[in-house]
Amino acid sequence: MKERASCRTCPGVEQVDVEPRQTGFEAVAQELIEPLRRYLARRTDAATADDLLSETLLVAWRRRDDMPAEPLAWAYAVARNCLANAERARRRQDRLLVRIWQLARPPEHAPARDDPDPGLARALARLSSVDAELMRLWAWEELGPAEIAQVVGMSANAVSIRLHRARRKLKSLLDEQAEGERP
Amino acid sequence: MxxxxxxxxxxxxxxxxxxxxxxxxxxxxxxxxxxxDGPVAPRFSTRKLPVLVGAAAAIAVVAGVFVLNSGGQQQAPRPDVALPTSTQPGLENGSGLPDNSGGRPTTSVAPPTGTTTVPAPPVTTTSEGRKTTVVVLTDGPVDPDVRCRKPEAAVLRERAQxxxxxxxxxxxxxxxxxxxDRAWAGEADLVEVRNTTNSPMLLGFEPEVGRKYLVAASDLQVMGCGYSGIDEPELRAVYDEAFPKR
Incomplete structure (x- = not known):
């Protein structure tokens, strides 16, 4: 539906068509927003997540011709890149503060105070960053190996193997913790 | 487990x-x-815009700007428009401030031949709760001899709507x-600029996706002379000083 507005007083403007803009991309993007918000909320602070959501949508719009019919994993991959770019920018900004940060850094991973499962957070922190991300995508985003492969840019076969090992390692770490906590 | x-x-x-x-x-x-992707673009008339002076220097810029206000807002208190303009490399401004402004040239120069500025009143239409404001400005080539004073917060505060x-x-x-991303003065969510010049320049720089600009507008014209441009600390400081947080 279009609305047409006349502009009699504007030199050079006769008519303006205003479309509601409910396009194919918009419909898909609206469906992607909540999964993307959760994806970002799991990986960065709230303010950065808000910024990156807008940026992810923008990049998705620019690359909409590449968007597959099942766009979720593709959108996660876009968000992942935006997140990586933001992290790089933050590292650049923080370069002068590195020394202070290193001195102030606690010797071990310190879970957030409101972390509902500090033991799990500690165990995840002991996995490699790739393995930890595979675990998150598997458990939190509930993706299968093929979709995870699309997000992280690996083959589905490689993801299956690494995911299997990561799960085993994580279980082992959690078991170790449980052993250590027994009286 | x-x-x-x-x-x-x-x-x-x-x-x-x-x-x-x-x-x-x-x-x-x-x-x-x-x-x-459903571009809300004005269909400009094929008839020529008025030109005040000279035939040799043709209209350089026709900027159509749409500002989509948030839903539910039926009437803006004032025109919500920002109009980045085209300019030449090496100059700080596009249409700039009128000569009697704080951003006036420090050398006395007659208005460039062929310049015409036709601010039009905004057109407001409503579509599914959104308001679209359309403004057309024309601007002529910038005289390379024009030099602007350094932007001043007081001038920005006084002139920028x-x-x-x-x-x-x-x-x-x-x-x-x-x-x-932020409005110090006025309200808008989106700004679309149509530039019909052959120059790829926007506010003195080639626009890049993702890049931030600071844009001030006065009387439906972009304030040039360094008042609008790429978001840099020096310019931002002028904005922050002009529009302190309440």
Whole structure:
């Protein structure tokens, strides 16, 4: 539906068509927003997540011709890149503060105070960053190996193997913790 | 521990468990900021815009700007428009401030031949709760002899009805779309600029997607002379001083 507005007083403007803009991309993007918000909320602070959501949508719009019919994993991959770019920018900004940060850094991973499962957070922190991300995508985003492969840019076969090992390692770490906590 | 047990434990610790769905309006606003594939572009008349002086120097810029206000707002208190202009490399301004402004040239120069500035009143239409404001400005070539004084907060505060921090969302042909990230003065969500010059310049720089600009507008014209440009600390300081937080 279009609305047409006349502009009699504007030199050079006769008519303006205003479309509601409910396009194919918009419909898909609206469906992607909540999964993307959760994806970002799991990986960065709230303010950065808000910024990156807008940026992810923008990049998705620019690359909409590449968007597959099942766009979720593709959108996660876009968000992942935006997140990586933001992290790089933050590292650049923080370069002068590195020394202070290193001195102030606690010797071990310190879970957030409101972390509902500090033991799990500690165990995840002991996995490699790739393995930890595979675990998150598997458990939190509930993706299968093929979709995870699309997000992280690996083959589905490689993801299956690494995911299997990561799960085993994580279980082992959690078991170790449980052993250590027994009286 | 089985895989299912492990997954359940991770789900219980999901940091996004407390994330509540956004209101529908906010979802629409976010998508509108990115998805503009149904271009809301003015259909300009083929008839020529008025030219005040000279035939040799033709109209250089015709900028059509749309500002989509948030839904539900039926009437803006004043025109919500920011109009980045085209300019030549090495000059600080596009249409700039009138000669009697604080940004006036420090050398006395007659208005460049062929310059015409035709600010038009905004056109407001409403479509599904959105208001679209359309303004057409024309601007002539910038005289290379013109030099501007350094931007002053007092001048910005006095003259700018609109002052935005805006990010270039997309470049499509001669249309540049900016998302308003912050409004010091005026209200807008999106700004679309149609540039019919052959110059790729916007506010003195080639626009880049994702780049932030600071844009001030006075009487439906972009304030040039360094008052609008790429978001840099020096210019931002002028904006912050001109529009202190309340």
């Amino acid at each position: 089985t895989d299912d047990d492990l997954r359940d434990r991770m789900r219980r610790a999901d940091p996004a468990a407390s994330v509540r769905p956004l209101p529908e309006d906010e979802v629409r606003r976010l998508v509108a900021g990115a998805a503009l 609109m002052a935005f921090e805006a990010t270039v969302l997309k470049l499509e042909g001669n249309v540049v779309t900016l998302r308003v």
